[in-house]
Amino acid sequence: MPDSLSSGQQHMSLVVPGTILTNDTSNFMRGHGTYLDSTKTKLKSSVAGCILKVDRLLCVEPKHMRYIGEVGHVIIGRILKVDQTRWIVDTNSRLDSYLPLAAVVLPGGEHRRRIDDDERNMRQYLKEGDLVSAEIQIVHQDGTLSLQTRNLRYGKLSEGILVQVKSSLVKKTKNHFHSLPCGATVIRGCNGYIWICPPTAATASNEQEHHTGGYVRSIETISLDERKTITRLSNCIQILNRYSIPIYDTSIMNIYSASLDYEINQSIEPKIMDILAKQTLATQENIGTYE
Amino acid sequence: MDTSSTTMKTSTKNNLTSTSNMEHVAAFDLISVEGYRMDGRKSDELRQFRCLFNTMSDADGSCYLEHGNCKLLAMIYGPYEGRSNQEQAVITCDFSMTQYCVSERRLKTYGDLKSQKIQMSIQRVFQQAILTETYPKSQIDIYLKILQSDGNDYCPCVNATTLALINAGIPLKDFVCSSTVGNIQGKYIVDLNQQEEQQQTPKLTLTIMPQRNEIVSLSCESRVHAITYNDMLDSATNACQQLFSSMKQAVIEQLKTSLNLLHDN
Numbered sequence: 371m372p373d374s375l376s377s378g379q380q381h382m383s384l385v386v387p388g389t390i391l392t393n394d395t396s397n398f399m400r401g402h403g404t405y406l407d408s409t410k411t412k413l414k415s416s417v418a419g420c421i422l423k424v425d426r427l428l429c430v431e432p433k434h435m436r437y438i439g440e441v442g443h444v445i446i447g448r449i450l451k452v453d454q455t456r457w458i459v460d461t462n463s464r465l466d467s468y469l470p471l472a473a474v475v476l477p478g479g480e481h482r483r484r485i486d487d488d489e490r491n492m493r494q495y496l497k498e499g500d501l502v503s504a505e506i507q508i509v510h511q512d513g514t515l516s517l518q519t520r521n522l523r524y525g526k527l528s529e530g531i532l533v534q535v536k537s538s539l540v541k542k543t544k545n546h547f548h549s550l551p552c553g554a555t556v557i558r559g560c561n562g563y564i565w566i567c568p569p570t571a572a573t574a575s576n577e578q579e580h581h582t583g584g585y586v587r588s589i590e591t592i593s594l595d596e597r598k599t600i601t602r603l604s605n606c607i608q609i610l611n612r613y614s615i616p617i618y619d620t621s622i623m624n625i626y627s628a629s630l631d632y633e634i635n636q637s638i639e640p641k642i643m644d645i646l647a648k649q650t651l652a653t654q655e656n657i658g659t660y661e
Numbered sequence: 662m663d664t665s666s667t668t669m670k671t672s673t674k675n676n677l678t679s680t681s682n683m684e685h686v687a688a689f690d691l692i693s694v695e696g697y698r699m700d701g702r703k704s705d706e707l708r709q710f711r712c713l714f715n716t717m718s719d720a721d722g723s724c725y726l727e728h729g730n731c732k733l734l735a736m737i738y739g740p741y742e743g744r745s746n747q748e749q750a751v752i753t754c755d756f757s758m759t760q761y762c763v764s765e766r767r768l769k770t771y772g773d774l775k776s777q778k779i780q781m782s783i784q785r786v787f788q789q790a791i792l793t794e795t796y797p798k799s800q801i802d803i804y805l806k807i808l809q810s811d812g813n814d815y816c817p818c819v820n821a822t823t824l825a826l827i828n829a830g831i832p833l834k835d836f837v838c839s840s841t842v843g844n845i846q847g848k849y850i851v852d853l854n855q856q857e858e859q860q861q862t863p864k865l866t867l868t869i870m871p872q873r874n875e876i877v878s879l880s881c882e883s884r885v886h887a888i889t890y891n892d893m894l895d896s897a898t899n900a901c902q903q904l905f906s907s908m909k910q911a912v913i914e915q916l917k918t919s920l921n922l923l924h925d926n
Contacts, residue, residue: 384920386912387827388835388872403832405792416792416832418912420920433919435830436721436740464799466742512797614919 385415391428402438403430433614437463437537437561439506439515444524444546446532446559447517449500452493459502462537462561465514469496469504473518475525477585495585501527503557503565523547527557528587530567531604535611537562541618548619552626554599558617566603568596602629605637606646613647615654625650691845691857699856700729707840707852707900708811710907712821714828714915720804722829726821729854730811735821736804737829743800750796754783756818758807779805779815783822786868786877790823792832801831812858813841819868820908827912835870836908837877840900842867842893844885849893851900863889867897871905 385391391413392398400406401424403417415421417432439445439461447459447467457469471492476482496502503524504517519525537560546558549569557565592600606625610617615625628649629637636642692698702708708729717723722737743751756779757771783803791801803825805818819839826833841853844863853864863883869876885893 384913384916386836386909387833388870405832405834414834416834417830418827418916419830420916432830433916434722434828464740464742464796 383421384419385421385430386418387414387416389415391415391421391430397426399427401427401429403432404428434536434538437461438513439463439467439509439561441506441509443506443542443560444503444557445506445515445517445561446501446503446527446557446563446565447561449496449498449502451498452496455489457492457496459504459517461515461517462534462563463513463515465512467515467517469502469517469519473507473516473520475520475522496526501532501565503527503559526585526587527565527567529590529592530565531600533564533566533604533607533611535562535564535607535617536614539611539614539617540564541616543618548622550603550619550623550626552599552603552623553596554603556603556619556622564607564617566600566607568592568600598634602626602634602637605629605634608638609643609646610650612643613651615647615650621650621654624653628653691860692848692850696848698850700854702852704848704850705896705899707903707907708854710904710911712824712908712911714824714911720825720829722825722827722831724821724825724828726817726824728811728817728820729852730809731807731814731817732809733814733817733821734804734806734808735818735825736806737801737822737825737831738804739801739829740796740799740831742798745800746798748797749793750791750799750801752784752787752791752793752801752803754780754787754803754805754822756780756783756805756807756814758810758814762807762810775814779818782815782878783818786819786837787822787826789877790833790835790837790870791826792834795832810855812853812855813866815866816840816852816868820904824908824911828915835872835875836905837868838871838901838904838908839866839868839878840897840904841865842897842900844889844893849896851896863893865890865893865897867894867901869898869901871902 391404393412395411395413398413400413403415403419404413405416407414413428415430417430419430419432422429422431445461447461449457450460450466451458455471459467459469461467471488476488502519504519505524506515507518508516540558540560540562542560548556550556553569555567555569603626606622606629607617610621610625615621625646628646632642711727713725715723716725717736720736720738724735726733740750745751756776760766760770803822807814816839819837823837840851842849842851842865843853843857850857863885865881868878
C-alpha cells in the first residue's frame with residue numbers, strides 16, 4: 371500500500387471519491403465532481419479523475435461519464451419518439467433531449483410559416499429510429515438539451531455508419547464536419563456519436579435541399595471503394611476509442627494512413643490494433659491536448 | 662479444494678454427537694497450531710484482491726472482481742431518463758448467479774430469497790453513497806453476476822459495485838467497502854471464505870465508508886458478548902480499511918494507465 375500512496379502523491383492531480391480537496395471552503399468554489407461535506411468545512415471530490423482548477427473554481431474531471439451538453443456543440447442523436455410539437459432524441463446524455471418543430475428547417479425554405487399540418491406530418495420528416503445531426507441551442511436547468519437544425523448543414527442522416535465512442539475523447543474544435551482526403555465525410559458529434567458517410571451525401575446541392583428540407587432518404591448505391599473506405603474509417607475510430615486517443619481530423623487521418631498497410635478485416639485484430647495505436651501516438655504532434 | 666471441503670463437512674458432522682468439544686475441534690481444523698487458516702492466510706489477512714475495469718464495452722461502467730475464489734462482474738447502466746419524476750436518481754439493482762457458480766449446479770439462478778435480500782441491501786447502501794440529488798429524474802441500474810461463489814456473496818458485490826460506479830464516473834460520497842469477520846477459538850478471522858462461513862460461529866458483516874469513518878450497514882446474526890463484539894467490530898473495520906487501500910490503488914492504477922497512454926512517447 372505505501373507504493374500507491376507515494377505514487378499518488380507524485381500525481382497530486384489524481385483523486386478518488388472522498389478525497390479532501392481543500393479545507394478552505396471560503397476561498398474556493400464548488401465545481402463539477404466535488405461536494406461539500408455535511409459540516410460544510412471540507413470540499414471533497416466525488417469522482418475519480420484529475421483536478422481542474424480555474425481561478426477559484428475547483429472541478430474534478432472523471433475520465434468517462436455520460437455526455438454533458440453545452441450550447442453550440444454539434445451532436446448526433448437518434449429519434450426516440452414523436453411528440454406533439456417536438457421530437458424526443460437520444461443524445462447519450464443523462465436525460466432525453468428535445469428537437470422542437472420550430473427549430474427545424476421545413477421543406478420550402480427557412481421563412482415558411484408553420485401550420486397545423488406540419489404538426490400532423492411530423493412523422494413524415496423524422497420518425498422513430500432516424501438519425502439527425504444537430505446543434506445544442508439551450509441547456510435547461512435540469513440538464514435536458516434543446517436542439518436545433520436550422521442550418522442546412524444539420525438534419526437527417528441517410529447513408530453511412532454510426533460509431534459510438536467515449537464522449538470525452540471527441541476533441542472540441544471549430545469544425546466538426548470533415549471531408550477527409552481519403553474520400554469520406556465524418557461528423558464528430560460531441561456526444562460521442564460519430565457519423566461516417568460517403569462524400570457526396572454531405573455535399574448535396576443546396577438547391578435540392580431547399581425543396582426537400584433534407585428529409586428525403588437517399589437510396590443511391592454507394593460504390594464498393596467508398597464502402598471500404600467508410601468501413602476502414604469506422605474500424606480506425608474504434609481503435610482510437612479503445613486506446614483513449616483524442617479523436618479529431620488529424621488523429622483519424624494518421625491512424626487511417628497507418629492502417630493502409632493492413633486489410634480492413636485485419637485492422638481489428640488485437641495485435642494489429644496495438645501496433646496501429648502506437649504508431650498513431652508516435653506520429654501525433656500535440657499529444658495530451660485533451661480538452 | 663473440493664476434497665478438503667468435504668472432509669471438513671464430515672468432521673463437523675461427526676463432532677455433532679459430542680457437542681461439548683465441538684467448537685474446539687472445529688476451531689482446530691480451521692486454524693493450525695502455527696496460526697494459519699485452511700487456505701494459508703493469517704487471521705487478519707484478506708483474500709487475494711484483483712480487478713479489471715471496462716470489461717463490458719456496452720455498459721457505462723463495469724468491473725470484474727476476483728476476491729479469493731469469488732469471481733463476479735458488476736455493470737452500471739445510466740444515469741438515463743427514468744420513468745419516475747423524482748428529485749433524486751432512482752437506483753435499481755439486479756443480482757444473479759450463474760448455474761455453475763457453486764459446487765452443485767443450480768437451476769434457478771435469480772429471484773430467490775437470498776438474491777432479493779442482496780438486491781435490497783445493495784440498493785439501500787448505494788442510495789446513501791451516491792450523490793443522488795445531482796441526478797434528478799434519472800435512473801441508475803446496477804447489474805451483478807456471480808461467476809464463482811465463495812461463501813459470502815454480499816461483500817464482494819458491494820466492493821465490485823463501488824468500483825464499477827467509479828468507472829462509470831457517477832459521483833459518490835466515498836468508497837463503500839464491505840468485509841466479514843468471524844470469531845473462532847478466541848481469534849478474530851477476517852474475510853471468511855466458504856469453509857469458514859459454514860461454521861457455527863459468530864459472524865459479523867460490516868460495510869463502511871472508510872474515509873468518512875461512517876458505518877453504512879452492519880449485521881450480526883448471532884449472540885456475542887459485548888466485549889467480543891467490540892473487538893470483532895474493530896477487526897472488521899481494519900479489514901475494510903485494508904480493502905479500501907487496495908481498491909484505491911486499483912482505481913489510481915487504472916487512471917494512470919489511461920493517462921500514461923496519452924502522455925507517453
